[in-house]
Amino acid sequence: MTKDILVIGTGISGLTFAIKVAEENPKTSLTLISKSDIKEGNTRYAQGGIAVVRNLKKDSTEKHFQDTLVAGDGYCDPKVVKFVVEEANQRLDELIKWGTSFDKKEKKLDLGKEGGHSESRIVHYKDQTGKQIQEVLITKVKSFSNITILENHTLVDLITDHHSTIKKNRCYGAYVISQEREEIIKITAKITVLSTGGAGSLYAHTTNPSVATGDGLGAAYRAKVLMNHLPYVQFHPTALKYKIDGKVFLITEAVRGAGGKLCNSAQDRFMLKADPRADLAPRDIVAREIQKQIQEQDADSVWLDGSEIPKMEWKSRFPTIYNTCKSLGINLPKDPIPVVPAAHYFCGGIKVNKHSESELKGLYAIGECSATGLHGANRLASNSLLEALVFAHRAAINCIEFLGKPMPSEAFYKTLPEWNGDGYSKNDTIKNVQRLRKELQEIMTTNVGIFKTNKGLKQAQEKINNIYIKVQKLYNQNKLTNSLCELRNMVSIAYLLTKQAQEIKENRGVFYNHNHAR
Numbered sequence: 092m093t094k095d096i097l098v099i100g101t102g103i104s105g106l107t108f109a110i111k112v113a114e115e116n117p118k119t120s121l122t123l124i125s126k127s128d129i130k131e132g133n134t135r136y137a138q139g140g141i142a143v144v145r146n147l148k149k150d151s152t153e154k155h156f157q158d159t160l161v162a163g164d165g166y167c168d169p170k171v172v173k174f175v176v177e178e179a180n181q182r183l184d185e186l187i188k189w190g191t192s193f194d195k196k197e198k199k200l201d202l203g204k205e206g207g208h209s210e211s212r213i214v215h216y217k218d219q220t221g222k223q224i225q226e227v228l229i230t231k232v233k234s235f236s237n238i239t240i241l242e243n244h245t246l247v248d249l250i251t252d253h254h255s256t257i258k259k260n261r262c263y264g265a266y267v268i269s270q271e272r273e274e275i276i277k278i279t280a281k282i283t284v285l286s287t288g289g290a291g292s293l294y295a296h297t298t299n300p301s302v303a304t305g306d307g308l309g310a311a312y313r314a315k316v317l318m319n320h321l322p323y324v325q326f327h328p329t330a331l332k333y334k335i336d337g338k339v340f341l342i343t344e345a346v347r348g349a350g351g352k353l354c355n356s357a358q359d360r361f362m363l364k365a366d367p368r369a370d371l372a373p374r375d376i377v378a379r380e381i382q383k384q385i386q387e388q389d390a391d392s393v394w395l396d397g398s399e400i401p402k403m404e405w406k407s408r409f410p411t412i413y414n415t416c417k418s419l420g421i422n423l424p425k426d427p428i429p430v431v432p433a434a435h436y437f438c439g440g441i442k443v444n445k446h447s448e449s450e451l452k453g454l455y456a457i458g459e460c461s462a463t464g465l466h467g468a469n470r471l472a473s474n475s476l477l478e479a480l481v482f483a484h485r486a487a488i489n490c491i492e493f494l495g496k497p498m499p500s501e502a503f504y505k506t507l508p509e510w511n512g513d514g515y516s517k518n519d520t521i522k523n524v525q526r527l528r529k530e531l532q533e534i535m536t537t538n539v540g541i542f543k544t545n546k547g548l549k550q551a552q553e554k555i556n557n558i559y560i561k562v563q564k565l566y567n568q569n570k571l572t573n574s575l576c577e578l579r580n581m582v583s584i585a586y587l588l589t590k591q592a593q594e595i596k597e598n599r600g601v602f603y604n605h606n607h608a609r
């Protein structure tokens with residue numbers, strides 16, 4: 092049976108969207124899928140918090156608006172920025188009503204400060220804001236009988252006119268790997284929502300979990316959906332130098348907001364010379380300065396000195412960071428933390444309008460996989476959880492209206508073909524997939540990372556093209572596996588990102604090419 096709505100991704104955006112639709116319209120049938128378990132994705136790792144103007148004595152939505160525009164370096168859509176900062180309070184109140192707790196000071200929300208913000212306005216829960224929000228959303232989403240949750244179900248491709256004899260520029264659902272059934276199934280839907288998160292895994296060093304492989308972007312690319320601003324990849328300035336269980340661990344910007352200071356191996360506080368906002372300059376500036384220091388000093392990190400933050404504050408406000416550092420023999424606040432930049436956030440993505448509709452009818456994109464116009468050339472810290480909440484709400488309202496419009500018949504959906512490839516293999520051992528993934532990550536890190544050059548981009552384009560040809564061959568000769576599915580998306584997005592990067596002729600926000608004058 093055709094579902095009303097298929098939601099692909101269970102981070103803050105997909106979960107919030109599903110709750111909103113189910114609450115507004117209990118008759119709507121929704122299927123919500125996630126690639127691995129329902130919790131895995133960028134949301135659960137968000138440490139810092141959500142940017143919302145709460146202290147109206149000192150702060151204003153106008154200031155938040157201006158800070159967002161300054162960070163976005165001329166590429167934000169001011170109309171979008173305006174409604175996002177204005178709708179922030181309603182969305183936060185809703186989260187609180189649903190049961191999310193945030194830290195308080197003297198009975199009021201404790202507001203943190205992060206880079207690029209002119210006032211303290213980051214609402215947080217210790218250094219576990221994303222986890223706290225996601226747990227509440229998961230409990231709530233499970234309470235609706237009209238939502239079916241399918242974990243371990245992986246989007247492969249969108250179903251579009253390409254699979255039909257009728258040409259309506261429309262999306263009709265998706266082909267999805269069911270790991271349970273060990274096959275590729277067809278899920279037809281009147282509306283399909285991509286909430287598949289970012290693609291940090293394109294880089295060797297990323298704060299994102301390994302599921303962040305840009306699958307929604309890859310599927311949208313193959314469906315010829317317009318994608319904007321892909322080369323605007325934000326690198327977080329301060330990831331811990333050491334990996335934990337093979338994963339990069341983030342040291343939230345809120346640590347610098349609380350008094351942490353960056354210095355190089357010569358104990359020089361280099362950010363004082365680099366920008367008037369010093370350690371709290373926007374992320375692009377801090378990440379570039381750190382990378383420069385590392386290259387100039389031939390070092391493998393810079394240092395984050397948190398000795399001004401009292402031990403009690405470390406333990407209460409940043410317990411995860413405190414304990415993680417302790418487990419590595421870094422005793423806070425005494426010892427400095429070795430930090431390096433890491434790929435963190437995709438400012439670009441699937442181009443959507445103010446209701447999160449893509450250019451393909453019936454296909455919406457929300458959260459990190461979308462390009463709404465909020466972030467421009469650089470996301471302001473803690474604006475992404477906010478964007479996900481605001482656009483999930485707007486998309487939900489729009490989808491309910493959309494469902495009231497004339498739709499293809501149930502009989503039409505039945506005519507859409509089953510998956511016609513070789514099928515799925517659980518046995519994830521195709522030779523070369525892991526090697527090609529690593530090779531791709533190295534190329535992206537070396538040539539399409541924080542600093543780029545024309546020559547490096549051209550070389551990257553050629554190498555990525557070669558990998559693309561090899562991946563296509565593997566895809567044609569083998570049954571699809573999870574890793575091959577991810578690699579196919581990663582190489583497509585790396586190709587498009589690098590192509591778009593070559594078309595950019597000036598440096599703005601997070602984008603920096605040494606050969607450009609600005």
Ligand SMILES: Cc1cc2nc3c(=O)[nH]c(=O)nc-3n(C[C@H](O)[C@H](O)[C@H](O)COP(=O)(O)OP(=O)(O)OC[C@H]3O[C@@H](n4cnc5c(N)ncnc54)[C@H](O)[C@@H]3O)c2cc1C
Pocket residue numbers: 099100101102103104105124125126127129130131132133134135136137138139140141142220221244245246247286287288289298299300302303306307341435436457458459460472473474475476477479
């Ligand atoms: C370490 C870290 C710290 C951060 N801190 C902050 C912060 O303090 N404040 C802030 O505003 N932002 C922060 N961010 C960014 C923010 O967390 C993310 O942008 C946001 O959570 C993205 O939410 P989402 O719903 O778009 O996607 P995600 O939470 O990434 O969820 C993606 C979902 O899509 C699913 N999925 C992916 N591919 C497929 C597929 N092929 N098939 C089926 N399902 C699929 C995944 O299983 C997952 O359920 C941080 C990010 C990281 C990594």
